Amino acid sequence: MLRPTRLCAITLATLAGLTSPTLASDAPFADLSLQDAAARAQKEERLLVLFFDSETSPDARRMLERTWTDESVLAWLKEEAIALQIPATDSKLKNRYGINWYPQTFLINPDGMRILHKIEGHATATKLVIEMTASLLGNDSQSRPEGDTATNPLAWMAFANYLFTNEPQRSIECLDAYLWCLDNGEEHIDGFRSHYLEFLLQRIAYLRSYTTKAVEALVTRRDRLRAAIIAGVSTEADTQEYLRFCFWLRDETNALDAVEEMRELGEEQQVASRLILRTELNRAVGRQLYSDILRLDPNPLKIIDARLKTLHETPVAARTKAGGFFDDRQAIIIDASCYFEALLASSRAGDAFELVDRVVKDAPTGLTFRAFMERTNRLRVFTLTERLAKQGLEVVGERGKSHIQSQLSLILTLKAQDERKALLEEERRALDPTDGDDQN
Structure with missing residues (x-):
């Protein structure tokens, strides 16, 4: 049995120390089998964290390094x-937990090996x-918050977590509790919503998976x-x-639809469109929104050059800010390739290859x-x-030549x-000789 987590242990004040992360030399991973780790975790009343890693995943490498x-x-x-x-x-654990892309991080209760949270x-x-700390709230919070806790967002989250983990048949109550936190948490704890x-x-x-009302709630707020x-x-x-609502609804196209709808609107809308396109740049290129991308960012070389310079000027320990975006070189290269396309x-091939030269130089x-x-x-x-x-x-x-050869070989295919x-x-x-006549 895991020890209960008290509400007072999880406050925004205790998270303040996370805003300036620093690197340490300790090894984070135990050299144990899953069975031995679970037994030890039960004995020490601790949890299990499984980090599914792949050598070919840039995101996994970033997590290991920082x-x-x-x-x-x-x-x-x-x-x-x-x-x-x-x-x-x-492959055994990969199949057991349904891993088909990397990285993924699981928080596991060793009593029964239940999944408490996944990133x-x-x-x-x-x-x-x-997220790991938040998921621990609610080990013993079986009652709906009342009295002194009726307006405590952490109490509502603890109650929701308990239902989420232990009583999936009460999904409507669980949803209502999480929505209370989402809609009202900021009124009672400053910074709650952003955290x-x-x-x-x-x-x-x-x-x-349990109720369609969850989708309705997300769509309404989105x-x-x-x-x-x-x-x-x-x-x-x-x-x-x-954009985060669109992500969790798996409906990023909604954001690109909004960009198209705002083409002829004012400056405020164009600022929002620019942010959307920069966030969803790869999808925007896939949708061939080339004119929108270059209308709002007419000088991609200037953008990529500034990002590369900022990256090199930022100390490694300061590249991961609280809740911020870590801008690494691979992310810059991918965005540069989108602008290149x-x-x-x-018909701006000259500008396109200036961009290539700048990135290749780095x-x-x-x-x-x-x-x-x-x-x-x-x-x-192909030329x-x-x-x-x-x-x-x-x-x-x-x-590096193998990566280049792979794309050369793809030309034939x-x-x-x-x-x-x-x-x-x-x-x-x-087979349909009238097809051409119909088009005419």
Whole structure:
């Protein structure tokens, strides 16, 4: 049996120390099997944390370098949990927990091996500690908050957590409690909403498996934020919240629809559109919103150059801010490749290759060239893929050349696909000779 977690132990004040994370040298992961770790956790009345890792995941590498070595994370683990690093080669645990992408972090109760919480993707030290700590509230909070606790957001969250973990048949009550926290928490604890927004949205999203009202609740609140953005009365924080609602609804296209709707509106709406496009840049490029991207950010080279300079000027220990976005080199390269595609598709090839040269100057690697070659292949501009390959093969090492060769090899496959598609279209027209007349 795990020891109960008291409400007074979890306050925003206790989280204040997470705003300035520092790196530590302690090893965060125990060298134990899952069975031995579970037995030890039960004996010591602690939890289990499983970190599913892959050597090929940039986000997993970032977490290993900065999140799991942070003093706040190590201090939390020392008090609360035993952590295990699970490699992608462990197919048994991978299948058991349904892992198909990396990284993922699970908080497990060793009594019965129940999943208490899950974090998908990259997490800063602050996010990890906040969400893991928040999920511990409610071990024994079986009663709806009343009296002195009736307006305590932490009491409501504890009650919701208890229902979420122990009584899934009471999903409506659980949803109502989480929604109370989401809608009213900020009135009673300053900063509550910003600290716990991601945790609350995730829990509400997971309740979709039990009640459709969870989706309705998220959509209603998402649409309110969207309406405020389109009306030009939102803040940057509102737009960021709106994007998180879209993420947990798995409806990021809603945000891109909003950008299209705001094309002819005022400056306030364009500021929001710019933030949306920068956040969802890869999806925006996939949707071919090239003109919108370059209308709002006409000089991508200036943006990428500033981000690279800021990255190099920022000490490693200061790159992970509380609740902030860690801007690493790989993220910059991916965004640069998105701008590269938009520039090429808009007949700005000169600007596109200036952008390539700037990024390659900073990161002359096979992964860099592959990112840009993926874009030229997607646009079916194979001569430019070959041009990038020639440039890359002259500067990268043997390991990097494999990334470049993979995109060169893909050209034959893409050409075959295009030829097959053209042949099928020709056959379709032959079977329906009136098709061309109808179009005319």
